[in-house]
Amino acid sequence: MPKDLIALTCPQCGASLECDSTNMKIFCQYCGTPILIKDFITQRRIDNSDKIISYNNIINNAINNNDYETVHKYYEKICNIEASENNLLLLSISSYLTGKLDFNKEWLKNLYNFSLTEHEQILQMLIKGTKANMQKEIESAKRISNEKIRKEKIRNIDLNYNSIIYELYKEEKNLKPIKCKCKQMLTFDMKVCPKCGRLRSEIVKKKKRRDNIIATVLISLIVVFILMIIIAL
Ligand SMILES: [Zn+2]
Ligand SMILES: [Zn+2]
Structure with a gap:
């Protein structure tokens, strides 16, 4: 049976060490410092959640600037730490916002796995990003010199994006509070x-x-x- 190996660094001398995950305690083979595996795993979990928090801060800033390449890059980093279904969904959504993936209506159903606040924020990001991308495409289509091709192109962009925006607004309305x-x-x-x-x-x-x-x-x-x-x- 292959052993589950944990890579760690000695807190004392910084040497790279490896140990079997069933070990409770090891001694650094370079400086002899005793290391408790349980503490190490806990520390790593804290480090990772700190990283995810700071990545999310970067993502929020990037969303404000309509910089979806950065959003995508940091969701990729988050997925490398924790490839949960929700994180992978965010990665797909950011792939769509950077034009790497087509919009998928199924995502909207899966957003119900997030908390209400997160769900609303993600929808807002989708609406904002979709509108920004639509605007960008229309701006570049406006530079087409042939009038017939230009009009056709703009009509297609409108059609394509408006159906997505319609779905997003419908979803946004679903989430609105209602009065009893x-x-x-x-x-x-x-x-x-x-x-x-x-x-x-x-x-x-x-x-x-x-x-x-x-x-x-x-x-x-x-x-x-x-x-x-x-x-x-
Ligand atoms: Zn050491
Ligand atoms: Zn009531």
Whole structure:
């Protein structure tokens, strides 16, 4: 059976060491310092989470500057430390924002594995990045001298990006808090109203029904108004 080896550096002399993960304690073969493997693993976990925090800070700055190459680069670094499903999804999304990958609607479903705040932030990044990329492509298409080709190109860019933006806005709306009949606001992760116990699904259904009634009344009024004008003429 192959042994699970851990690479570590001696905290005293900095020598590179290797040990079997079943060891509790080893002595540095160069300076003799005793090293507790448990402490080493804990320390490495702390170092890695510090790294991830600082990478995330760099990513947030880069998002503000629409610099998705940097965003992608640092998500790659994060995945090298921790290749979790969520981190890999962020890597895919940043690949899309740098034009390396096509947009995939499935990502939007998988975003529900994140916390609500993270989910909202990622959606905002997707919306902001998609709009910036669309703008960039339109700007370069505007430089095409042939008018027919230029118009065709711009129409295609519009079509392609608008369908993505439509999906993103729909998703953003899904995440918006809704108001319960008892006036309590319910965020997306609240399935039941904490104040009166109403189910979120019921509140959404009723709201839809009310919106439909309002729309029907409005349309009827417009039709009546138009008929009155026709009759008056
Ligand atoms: Zn040593
Ligand atoms: Zn309520």
